Each structure stands twice: as structure tokens, then as C-alpha cells.
Amino acid sequence: MARTRFIQAINDAIREEMERDEKVFVFGEDVEASIFGDTAGLAERFGKRRVRNTPISENTLTGMTVGAAACGYRPVLHIMFANFLFTGMDGVANQLAKARLMSGGQIELPATIIASYGGGRANAAQHSDTPYSAFMNLGGVHLVVPSNPADAKGLLKSAIRSNDPVLFFEPGGRGGEMGDVPDEEYLTPIGKAAVVRQGGDLTLISMGSTMRMTIQAADQLAEQGLECEVVDVRTLAPLDEETICAAAERTGRVVIVDESRERASAASHIAAVVAEKSFGHMKAPIRRVTARNAGLPLAPASEQYLLPNVDKIVAAAVEISENGRLPA
Amino acid sequence: MARTRFIQAINDAIREEMERDEKVFVFGEDVEASIFGDTAGLAERFGKRRVRNTPISENTLTGMTVGAAACGYRPVLHIMFANFLFTGMDGVANQLAKARLMSGGQIELPATIIASYGGGRANAAQHSDTPYSAFMNLGGVHLVVPSNPADAKGLLKSAIRSNDPVLFFEPGGRGGEMGDVPDEEYLTPIGKAAVVRQGGDLTLISMGSTMRMTIQAADQLAEQGLECEVVDVRTLAPLDEETICAAAERTGRVVIVDESRERASAASHIAAVVAEKSFGHMKAPIRRVTARNAGLPLAPASEQYLLPNVDKIVAAAVEISENGRLPA
Amino acid sequence: MSKNLSPDVSECLELLKTMYVIRYAEEQLGDDFAAGKLPGGVHLSIGQEAVSAGICAHLTDRDKVSSTHRGHGHFLAKGGEPKHLIAEIYGKEEGCCRGMGGSLHVADYSKGIIGANGIVGAGIPVATGAALANHLDDDGSMTVVFFGDGASNQGVLQESMNFAALWKLPLLYVCENNQFGQFSPTATVTAGVISDRAKAFDIPVEVVDGNDVRAVWQTMAGAADHIRSGKGPVFIEAHTYRIRNHFEREHLVIKTPYRTEEEVEKMRRERDPIEMLQEWLKDENLADEATCQAIDKDAKTLVDEAVAFGDAGTPPPLDVGEKYQFVGTSS
Amino acid sequence: MSKNLSPDVSECLELLKTMYVIRYAEEQLGDDFAAGKLPGGVHLSIGQEAVSAGICAHLTDRDKVSSTHRGHGHFLAKGGEPKHLIAEIYGKEEGCCRGMGGSLHVADYSKGIIGANGIVGAGIPVATGAALANHLDDDGSMTVVFFGDGASNQGVLQESMNFAALWKLPLLYVCENNQFGQFSPTATVTAGVISDRAKAFDIPVEVVDGNDVRAVWQTMAGAADHIRSGKGPVFIEAHTYRIRNHFEREHLVIKTPYRTEEEVEKMRRERDPIEMLQEWLKDENLADEATCQAIDKDAKTLVDEAVAFGDAGTPPPLDVGEKYQFVGTSS
Numbered sequence A, B: 001m002a003r004t005r006f007i008q009a010i011n012d013a014i015r016e017e018m019e020r021d022e023k024v025f026v027f028g029e030d031v032e033a034s035i036f037g038d039t040a041g042l043a044e045r046f047g048k049r050r051v052r053n054t055p056i057s058e059n060t061l062t063g064m065t066v067g068a069a070a071c072g073y074r075p076v077l078h079i080m081f082a083n084f085l086f087t088g089m090d091g092v093a094n095q096l097a098k099a100r101l102m103s104g105g106q107i108e109l110p111a112t113i114i115a116s117y118g119g120g121r122a123n124a125a126q127h128s129d130t131p132y133s134a135f136m137n138l139g140g141v142h143l144v145v146p147s148n149p150a151d152a153k154g155l156l157k158s159a160i161r162s163n164d165p166v167l168f169f170e171p172g173g174r175g176g177e178m179g180d181v182p183d184e185e186y187l188t189p190i191g192k193a194a195v196v197r198q199g200g201d202l203t204l205i206s207m208g209s210t211m212r213m214t215i216q217a218a219d220q221l222a223e224q225g226l227e228c229e230v231v232d233v234r235t236l237a238p239l240d241e242e243t244i245c246a247a248a249e250r251t252g253r254v255v256i257v258d259e260s261r262e263r264a265s266a267a268s269h270i271a272a273v274v275a276e277k278s279f280g281h282m283k284a285p286i287r288r289v290t291a292r293n294a295g296l297p298l299a300p301a302s303e304q305y306l307l308p309n310v311d312k313i314v315a316a317a318v319e320i321s322e323n324g325r326l327p328a
Numbered sequence C, D: 001m002s003k004n005l006s007p008d009v010s011e012c013l014e015l016l017k018t019m020y021v022i023r024y025a026e027e028q029l030g031d032d033f034a035a036g037k038l039p040g041g042v043h044l045s046i047g048q049e050a051v052s053a054g055i056c057a058h059l060t061d062r063d064k065v066s067s068t069h070r071g072h073g074h075f076l077a078k079g080g081e082p083k084h085l086i087a088e089i090y091g092k093e094e095g096c097c098r099g100m101g102g103s104l105h106v107a108d109y110s111k112g113i114i115g116a117n118g119i120v121g122a123g124i125p126v127a128t129g130a131a132l133a134n135h136l137d138d139d140g141s142m143t144v145v146f147f148g149d150g151a152s153n154q155g156v157l158q159e160s161m162n163f164a165a166l167w168k169l170p171l172l173y174v175c176e177n178n179q180f181g182q183f184s185p186t187a188t189v190t191a192g193v194i195s196d197r198a199k200a201f202d203i204p205v206e207v208v209d210g211n212d213v214r215a216v217w218q219t220m221a222g223a224a225d226h227i228r229s230g231k232g233p234v235f236i237e238a239h240t241y242r243i244r245n246h247f248e249r250e251h252l253v254i255k256t257p258y259r260t261e262e263e264v265e266k267m268r269r270e271r272d273p274i275e276m277l278q279e280w281l282k283d284e285n286l287a288d289e290a291t292c293q294a295i296d297k298d299a300k301t302l303v304d305e306a307v308a309f310g311d312a313g314t315p316p317p318l319d320v321g322e323k324y325q326f327v328g329t330s331s
């Protein structure tokens, strides 16, 4: 184990996979200079043939990803901010998510797209969306959302090795966060959630950027006498319904925390799955703590107001706890 | 009342609103020739200044919609197939949904986008998506999904008059369906669901293209002794949670039917709302009948297999009915 | 680009055969559609066969072709089997895409046919990625992207040309200017000369009579040479004409005519690429009537066999959609 | 396009003032950012002021300007109030967008400033819609869209030019070629000459020294004339140079230099648009040192007042986000 920065774990994952398989190449706007640091140093190591700075042309970038993947390569597209996925949406929604199905399974599409998402840093509305929920509905792309350096590395390595397309959503602005990362090689499986904490009173379910506040909320609730089971969903598509439902059923009380907007969110979906599959075990309303249904303003307090936070999670948990209030 | 074709009701709505307000104009690829018929005859009536055939450039079309709306006009963009919204996604997700918020409320954005959606007609994966669910998560656009000619007309008129952006999702291939449309002028309010049938055993909730099969399922269930309350959601954003929850609570048993793919669908969202707000009234798992998580194949039987149908609705309803099986 | 190369007699006869196969296959599909036999719609390229034939004659299986909603001709000319095309459009398991794609999505990756595309213009970025793969392979292979005059107004064309020019990608742009995009005459929705758009990127441009298959072949000979030698992309604008409807039986929905019957008739009479080639062959005494008829017959037989194959095919299993969606493996 | 018109002395002094205001406002914002005072980031246009000033001098409130992530100069030159700009970037309720947009989204619709844009290139389609509104208004008003060399590689540029050329929209394209897109020198990501891309659409092109405010003013005089008289769009490529970072304190994240300090220093010394104009005014004996200093001082005062205004502003209420999202009314 080594204490590793989040961004470094991502960088390590790409480097290791580029070493392993020369069909892997990285491209995107300024991947050499690397604003976030996740592709830093790769051009020096692997050369400009495999680390390609591109023009600003998101529609073509996503479409190229499909073409290169269908023709034998393993492209890793760095799209920078997740909002730019919308700018290049056709290549994802109409091509990447459909090309294999439409071909009757002729091809593999080993493509990875890295996107940094999320608000809370006064980046204003066009640089702070959490769009994974919208992509969940596309059906044809896997979605991973790591919450810590170890998972980031393990999930990204799995994504790059996957013969199916994977969108890797990197919680924005968390690059500096440290976490323990195994020294030996490992993969974190796509499609497996993790129970990161045990507790019999309540189940908190979250992913990516909101995991930290979810765990803080669990700490706070524990201090107040409510023990929470905490699930890190890690993969939104395919969704590990088994682990999620089992954790939900163990307590019968569920709060789902998700940074995306409320409507048709990952949280809504997980709630629906629990309400459908684990209904008989539920003892209380299934609560969701999400962003509100609006774009994010610049003004920091107004922005924060719209986002999930520890207090909102605690309040939701308390509301559905056994007594409907905090234990004394 | 006059029996009116679905497509004609849409056409009438646009015509009436163009008569009413000269700031309304229609544009899009071949809106003059009008493949679906919904914009047919408008060019003859209002001239080419207000009915504008455009090049095939979806990214610019959606972006122009924002510019024209912010500068005093009421653009109605016909994007043809809803999949092409993905082709022009930036203008919707990053501009239209955010421009007012980012300006601090300086402007109104009276823009309407018409898109035909849905599968079941062997149009293959790129012409058969039901993408309204993905758009629900954007936060900054209203979404209406009519299921019959009267609502289509009333909702589209409201959309065109709305000072906020509205995406109007037209169930594809239903143009020929007839329905009674009031003779006098009327508006169907955005944000109001309709209870279209009473029944104490079970609540079926649906919208747009899946309403007809939902009502057929209710008929079939009624024959078998299960009386269904049926809700036509009509507007997905804003969502009429009040009407939906009240209908859910009246029976305590809910099946939600939605043509979009299962994950992060409108159905998932409605289920989550019910599981959160009406939990105490629920007597059975909240069931969702949606498309499966894949693109739609050409081969008709394989396509149908993935889509909701009457049998699936009936089966889901029976599953959660009082005895867990059909009354004898 | 070298221009002196022109197809010899046997090459001409090959081109003739390719065009006949496309013609018969599409006539069949038109009839099938009218008869209500097809599950989905079809866009026919009848009258435009020379572009597919002339371009693809210079390609091998290692080369890629990215195509459009009007892609049957590209598929067949690039070596796709007629029976796999027909079975696909019939929605049968035996089709090139196992009945999953249909007319809008015909593909045979083993032949380098990386797919027709239902999104106008979207084949361009996909092809750019394929050309990047060729470039990385560095084996002299290339990619051809076909697209229409209407598709030229999608911004991805400009984006792609910038990439291809910068990175000297082995990518050939073939704009099939058939004078209409759906029901809009090209000039009403397209400013300037389409191929001029390539000039700003210093991409060499050729404008060719797309109904003269020998001219297309010849232009392509030079373009392919240029591209394979690592000199970067080329842009060919092929002028042709869509004789058939935009989609079959369009008059059922389109009430106002967007062109005259006389215009179509004149093009059919005077500019049929098959007739043009046959006449030239006969005028030059390179092939007689019998030779041409034999080729015609061969093509017809091939298509008839393909139809029989399609008819004999089976509908795919119900649950294949989810099965084909993901491969589920890792490297 | 007529070219003989050039700015008179009082116009030159106005231009000088505009440039000074932009300069001081942005220097302030750079200092503020370094001091950790700003809620978000800023992209400064220092060194590029002449483009904003020279272009916008010919616009009225009825005309629209669509801008970029580097949009403070456009905002100020188009008549936006410095205090509304500063307060906005400080995230205050008193800002032009009530603190909702910040630097990336400064807009004042009452002044025809229809918004900076955080999505590179996205201002182009928005401006096309605004120009369509101008066109429908048919009152001689026009729209200017500013965008960078990097943004020129977004396909929407081609798409928009096609619309504007076809419909003769009163739209001016101003490409601010400042030689970099983020950390990529333009030539490494951009093939050919950007303004050549307009030529395929038969859009008149002007290339101008974007640091020579009089040249920009003069070019714009002709362009505006052309556009307002209904002749359709014009494309101006203004060559300039970004003296500051792409975003402030970029060296904290970007470890490898993408240009030399000497290059920047040389541009700062030799090509400062404010210095260039002042020197010319003095050389030509059109304005003396004192006149220039007075303008400098006025501008500084204006910015100081704006800063005081911004500092005195209040954070917006917590719940405004949802409030501003929709207007909730109907026509």
C-alpha cells in the first residue's frame, strides 16, 4: 500500500495499461500538458504517436473513438470536463452506445472516455454538471464513478481492458485527495458495488464525489447512535443490484446520495430498484439526497445550496430512522 | 369536438400559435415538405420567412434556437427524430437549459423543440430511441409527452406560449391516430398530469407512446376483475408529483410504464418519487415496465421483445395485485 | 495526383458487374418495399452506382469504408456479399449484422465495411478514427468515407478535415453530390462549392462526373496513390443524381413535388451510369452486346440467389438485442 | 468593402479609453485571483484589447455580441458597465448576471451582450440565432461573434457560415487568433489559414493586425457597412497575442512550458496595443502625453470604482438558482 493522490492513481492506471498493451493510446485536448494532471508525463514516456493532443472538436473526438476502437485499437479519450460530453454527444449516444448492437456483435468496442464531473467549486453552470445519470439511460455504455484513489486506479484499468465502451467519471477537483493504493497490480471489477461500512440501523448508498460526505454523515450519525451500512456503488452501468438490495434489505431504511440533479438521477434509479426488488424489507420511505433541478450558479453559497451535503444526508437519515428523530 | 389525427392536432397547434403571435417561427430540415406532416402547409400559409428549411446541422440548429429566443423571437425547432437531439445536444444541454440561469434571469427563452421518438417500427437503433429520460436530468428544460391528439394540441400551444424552453416529444408513427379535439381554443397546462381512468385496485402510470397499451392493459385487467386507476403523466418536467402520488396512494399498488430504457428512466424516477413521498401507502413493490437496457434491433420480433407491451403490463399488475395472482 | 491511369477492359467489365449488382439488388429492395415485404425503410442509390464502383475498385479488405443511410452500393462495391445485404435488410439472422442493423446500418467488418450510418454526417468522425487506426498500423491501408451533399453541412466535416490534414491521415472524403438532401435541392441549403471547403485545409480536391465510372475510377487511382504514400487526405466531389425517391414511396408523405418528373426522366435516360459505360465499351469496340448481357445476367443471378438466401433466412432469436449489446470480455 | 474610413482623434481617444478600462479591469482580476479573492477562475485578454475595442466601437445597443470564455474585453467594449462586470466576477448579486454566471458567462442583454460562453465554439450557433433575429427584425442591426483560433476547429463554425451565407444573415465572425488554444500553439492543432475556411462559403474575408486598434476599427467600418446593407456575413481574422496565462496561475498545474518567456516579453514590449496607439497619437502629434495620462487615469478611476462597487456588493440569496432557472410565465 502506498498513499497516492487521486489524480496520480488515474495517471498510474493509464501508464500501466499503456505499458501492457501497445494498442492503447490516449488523445484529447492538451493531454500532453494535462490540466488535471491525469495524463501528465505520458507523452514523454510513450511519445506523441500514442499520446495525441487534439484540436477542440468534441463531436469528432467521440466519433473517432468509435472508429479507432472498431478497427483494432483501444482509444482512451480524455474529454476534460464532463459537460463537454454533451458537446460531443452524438458519438457517444448514437454511435458508441449502438455500434456493436447494430453490427450484430461483429465488433468489440474497447473504448474508454475519461470525464471530470461535478460542482462545488464555483465553476459555473457549464463546467459543473454531473451528467452520469443522463448517460445511464443510453443503455450501451458502461459507467464507472470511483470515489477514492484505489478504486479509481482499479476501475480505470478495468475500463481500458474492457472490450466494451466505458465512461470513466472522475470526481472533479478531488485530484489532490490521498488514499491507500495497493502496490501490486490489481483490477477493480466493473459492475461490483462495495459495502464500505457495516451498520444495522440505516443504509446509505452513494458514489463518486458524494461518497466522502456520505461517510462523514455516517460518522456523525454513529456519534448520535445511528449505525449506518454504507455502499459505494462504483459502477452505475451495469448496476450491482444484488449488493445494493442486500444492503438495503439488511436495514430496511435507505438514503441514496448522488450529486446529479434529482430528476431521473442515479439516485432515483437506485431508489426505484430498491422499491421494486426489496419492497417487502423496507421500513421507511426511500430518501434521496441529490442536487436540485437547476443549473449551478457561480456564487459559492448559492451553488452549495443546490448540492448535497453532510447536513442534508444526516437530516434525511434522521427523518427515516426508527423514531423519526435522533436518538437522545 | 372533432375527430382529428394526431399529426393534424400538432399542425393545428403550430398554425394557431403562428397566427396569434408573429414572433413565432418554425425551422428545421425540410419543414416545408414535412416528412411527418406536422409542419405541412405552414410555408404556404406563413411564407418562407417564418417557415425555414435548413441545412442538416443539428448543433447549430439547437444553438440558434437559444440565440433567437434570447433575442425576442419564439422559435419552434423541428428536429425530426429525437435521436437527432443527441446530434445537437450542446445547444440543449449546455445552452438552452442554462442560459437563463447563467444570466441571472435577464432573459426569457420561449423556445420549443419538437422531436418524434420511440421504437416498434423497425427503424433500427438510431431512429427509435426514447430519450426524454436523459433530458429529464438536465434540469433546465420542460418536457411534454402527449399521448393523444387533444393533449398534443393543448400541450404544444402551451409550449409555444411558454416563456421557458419546452421539448415536445411526439410519439413516433402515431400520426394517423384519431382522437377528439375540442373545437374552441384551449391550452393543456404544462406540469399537470391527468387521471384518465378511475379504479381502486391498482394504479397504472404512463405517458406518450405507452399510454395506449396501458389503457388496453387496464381494459384487460378490468375484464379479469382488477380495476385500475390510470394516470397520463403528460409532462415529465416539471413533474406533477401531487397527482401522481395521490393516484398511487389511492390504491397502494403501482405499475409505471415507460418506453425509455430501464436505467434512470422516467419510470425509475416516478417510482422513486412514489417510494419517497407515498411510501406509507404502498402495499406492494413498485413495478416498472420499460424498454430493456439495449439499443433497438431492426428485426421486428427482437425489437418488440425489448419494448413494453400489454402482456408485460398485465403481468406486472397481476404480480403486485392483492393475491399476487389474477382473480379467478 | 497522377491521372493517366485508366481502367482496362477487364477492369471496366468488373465495374459494370458491380454496378449491375447494385442496381438489381436495389431494384429488388424497391419492389420488396412496395410489396410491404421489408421490416424497415430503404434509401436507394440507383443512378449513383458509379461512385461506389469506381472508388471501391481500388480498395482491399484491409481498407475501410464508412458509409451513409444510402449505403447498399458502398457495401456491395466494397466486397460485401449480396446475400448478406439482402438477408440483413429482410431482418434475418443470416444478414451481415444478423438482422440487428438493417438497411441503415449494413456493415461487414471482415471486409472493411465499417458501417452505414443513420445519423447524417456521423460516418465522418467514425471514419476519421478508422483512418487514425490505418495511420497507426502504418501498412499502406486507407479509409474512405462516403457522405452526401446534405451531410457536408454537418460541422464534423470541417472538424475531420482539420484532423486529417494535420495528422496526414490516410482518409479519402467522397462527397456524393446527388443534388438533393431529402427534399431540399442542394443549392437551397448549401452555400458555395462543397469541395472548396477542403481547400482551406490544403487538402487536394478532385471534382468528377460521378456517373462516369471510368472517370471515378481514374480519379480514385490518383487519390489512392497519394493517400497510400503517406501524403494525407484527398477530397473527391462526385456529381451524380438520385433517380429514385429519397426513401421509397415518399409521395405517400410528401405532397409537394421538389423536382419535376421530366428532370428525373431525362437523367434516367441520358445519365444512367450503367448505360454510359456499356455504350462506351461498345463504341470503342471493347465489349459487344453479348458480353454486356452476360454480365447483366450474372449480376441478376447473384441477386436472385441473394433474395432466395434472404427469403430462406430465419428471424433472429427474440432476446439477441441485449446479447449483442455488450461483448462482456476483457483483454 | 470600403476601407478608406479611419478613426478620427476623438474616436482614437475613445478607443484608448476602452482599452485602458479593459486592461485595468483585467489586471485587477488577475491580482484578485492571485490573492484568492475570486470564487472562480478567470481568463484574461490582456494584450488583445484592440480587437474588442476596434470592433465594438461600431456597434449600438441594438447590435448583439456573442462572446467567449475570454470575454471581459468584449463585455466592456460593447458598453457593459465595469462595475457590473467586477461585481459579477466577485459573485455578487449586483453583478450583471446577479452572481449566477461569473467570468465565463458575463452578459448584459440590455446592452446587446448576449453572453460569454464556457463551451468553446458554442457562442457561434447562439450568435447565428441572434443574427437570424436581426435579420427578421430587418432594422439594420447586426450580431458579432467573437471566437478563438481554437474554437475555429469546432464544426459549428462551418455550419454557421453556411447558414449565414445562405440566408445573408447580418453576422460578423471575428476570429481572435491569439496563437494558442490553451497550451497548444495554433499551428499544432489547426490546419491551414483559419479565415480561408470562410472563402468556400463566398463570405468576404479580412485579415487584420489585431493589436493595431486603428486597423481593426477601419476593417470593422467596412465590414459593418457591408453587413448592415444586407449583403450578408463577413469574416475577420484578427492576429493578436495572449500575453497572460491561458487561465491565471496556470503554472500551478502546467509543468511543461509551451512558449518561452522571451517570446512573451517581446510581445509585451513591442506589441502592446495600448502603447502602439499612444505612440502613434504622439508621433502624429494628435495627442500629447497629458491627454493620454488623463485617459489612463479616468480608466483607472472607473475600475477602482467598479472594484469598490463589487466589494460592497452582497452575495446572492441562497435559493436563487432555482428561481432564475425558469421564468414561469406565458405569452
Ligand SMILES: Cc1ncc(C[n+]2csc(CCOP(=O)(O)OP(=O)(O)O)c2C)c(N)n1
Pocket (backbone or CB within 6 Å): B029, B056, B058, B080, B084, B087, C068, C069, C070, C118, C119, C120, C121, C147, C148, C149, C150, C151, C152, C178, C180, C181, C182, C242, C246
Ligand atoms: C443527424 C441527422 N439529421 C437528419 C437526418 C434525416 N435525414 C436522413 S437522410 C437526410 C438527407 C441527407 O442528404 P445527403 O447527405 O445529401 O444524402 P442523400 O440522401 O442525398 O444520399 C436527412 C436530413 C438524419 N438521418 N440524421
Ligand SMILES: Cc1ncc(C[n+]2csc(CCOP(=O)(O)OP(=O)(O)O)c2C)c(N)n1
Pocket (backbone or CB within 6 Å): A029, A056, A058, A080, A084, A087, D068, D069, D070, D118, D119, D120, D121, D147, D148, D149, D150, D151, D152, D178, D180, D181, D182, D242, D246
Ligand atoms: C467544448 C469545450 N472544449 C474544451 C474546453 C476547454 N477549453 C477552454 S478554453 C480552451 C482553448 C480555447 O482556445 P481559443 O478558442 O483559441 O481561445 P483562447 O483561449 O485562445 O482565447 C479550451 C480547450 C471548453 N471550455 N469547451
Ligand SMILES: [Mg+2]
Pocket (backbone or CB within 6 Å): C148, C149, C150, C176, C177, C178, C179, C180, C181, C182
Ligand atoms: Mg444528397
Ligand SMILES: [Mg+2]
Pocket (backbone or CB within 6 Å): D148, D149, D150, D176, D177, D178, D179, D180, D181, D182
Ligand atoms: Mg486562442
